[in-house]
Amino acid sequence: MDSIRVGRISSIDYKKGCADVYFEDEENVIYSELPFLAFEYNMPKVNDLVLVVAQKYAQKKTGFILGPYYNDENKPEFTGKGFFKRLSDTAYIKYDAQKDEIEIAAGKVVLKNLNAD
Structure with missing residues (x-):
């Protein structure tokens, strides 16, 4: 069962x-x-x-x-429209849909083969 x-x-x-x-x-x-x-x-x-x-x-x-799931012991760190992914105690990726903005936090960020306008 x-x-x-x-x-x-x-x-x-x-x-x-x-x-x-x-x-x-x-x-x-x-x-x-x-x-x-x-x-x-x-x-x-x-x-x-x-x-x-x-x-x-x-x-x-x-x-x-x-x-895991959200509960009294595990509450969302980010709320609202967008995306949030905790990678470690100090690193995360956050997308705020209201601002159309991406925030990346880490001790070091390495970008490879980046093309930008």
């Missing part, structure tokens, strides 16, 4: 693109090596809340991680 559940990251395998997740309503049960969706590499932190498609087949507990 498949279900969408809220779990917490307990450990991350960065090379495999997967994590162990525990569910607060299942004491001492960890779903091991659940893969993340593969459309981008953006790992959450240990203890972050994530949505999981949990699958149970006999005694095997498996599934995959849809990713």
Whole structure:
């Protein structure tokens, strides 16, 4: 049976693109090596809340991680029309649609093969 559940990251395998997740309503049960969706590499932190498609087949507990979601612990850093992507604690990309402006913040920004008008 498949279900969408809220779990917490307990450990991350960065090379495999997967994590162990525990569910607060299942004491001492960890779903091991659940893969993340593969459309981008953006790992959450240990203890972050994530949505999981949990699958149970006999005694095997498996599934995959849809990713983090906005909640009281994880609020949006940017609101309004546009785009915001946090890359690290200090780096991000922000597009403000109202101003038609892109802001890039990082310790160093390297542009290659840039053609501009």
